[in-house]
Amino acid sequence: MRGLLISCSRTLIRPFSSSTRNLANRVAEKQKLFQENNDLPVHLKGGSQDNLLYRLTMAICLGGTSYSLFCLGWASFPHKK
Amino acid sequence: MTHQTHAYHMVNPSPWPLTGAMSALLLTSGMIMWFHFHSILLLFMGLSTMLLTMYQWWRDIVREGTYQGHHTPVVQKGLRYGMILFITSEVFFFLGFFWAFYHSSLSPALELGGCWPPVGIYPLNPLEVPLLNTAILLASGVSITWAHHSLMEGSRKQMIQALTTTIALGLYFTILQATEYYEAPFTISDGIYGSTFFVATGFHGLHVIIGSLFLIVCLIRQLFYHFTSTHHFGFEAAAWYWHFVDVVWLFLYVSIYWWGS
Secondary structure, eight states: OHHHHHHHHHHHHHHHHHHHHSOOOOHHHHHHHHTOSSOOOTTTTTOHHHHHHHHHHHHHHHHHHHHHHHHHHHHTSOOOO | OOSOSSSSOOOOOOSHHHHHHHHHHHHHHHHHHHHHHOOOHHHHHHHHHHHHHHHHHHHHHHIIIIITOOOOHHHHHHHHHHHHHHHHHHHHHHHHHHHHHHHHHHSOOGGGTSSSSOTTOOOOOTTSHHHHHHHHHHHHHHHHHHHHHHHHHTOHHHHHHHHHHHHHHHHHHHHHHHHHHHHOSSOTTSHHHHHHHHHHHHHHHHHHHHHHHHHHHHHHHHHTTOOOSSOOHHHHHHHHHHHHHHHHHHHHIIIIIIITO
């Protein structure tokens, strides 16, 4: 079984070797960025993109919550068809 | 001296529990607006905020563990307990649907013809695609174990191959199951047989998709060198979930597909 797996893996190695060779290990850089002493919470510590995504999420949440309350008010009353 | 003198993780204040709760409100009220008033805006907002919350919350956990080093052994133990408890809750979820199936199939009602499968229902042949699906999931259980051992041994390329194989098998299962759904001679509206069949296998299929997504995230993290040979709990959690999905299928196959035909 193991021999079969190894011989099959040879046919699979080729298409994978080029795609996996190009990625370098950048974890150390990320560790430096996220351990910087800047008092930023983890959800904003990655940079300006974090802020943008957070604001977008919160905006849709708050807008949607207000809209859902409006819909509740609208649905509570009869409307002529 | 403001650094902590214990090994536990005191998380930064986070907005994601709140946005998650709000997205739940938007999803539920959105479904009401869709069902009763044909409006999909709220539902769309709910789906997008749910996906945004999930992405950012899990992204933050990766940052806290891999980049900030907060996942000490005692913290990892807590994460393990958490995953085990979550999977246990999912087991109970499926238990309910199996209960419903056995309740109706062990003493079939007079309206069904007093037999199971009910009169007029022509079940799928368990020895055709369902058997292939069983083989696929069992094989994926083998390949994910291969991936885990490769990871523990430090064989990066092998781990990537094995994990990709697992994901491919999972996707193959999903595609086959989708074609089965399309070709089935009965629908969810076909009495209690249809209801129990499609709700139980449908939720299982959803869990296969979720499990496949979890494995894809693990593959991406492995490509970016996040996992080490001794510390890779995210992968282990995905593997546990995947084995759970496999076991549920085995019960589904034996109960509904095989005994139930």
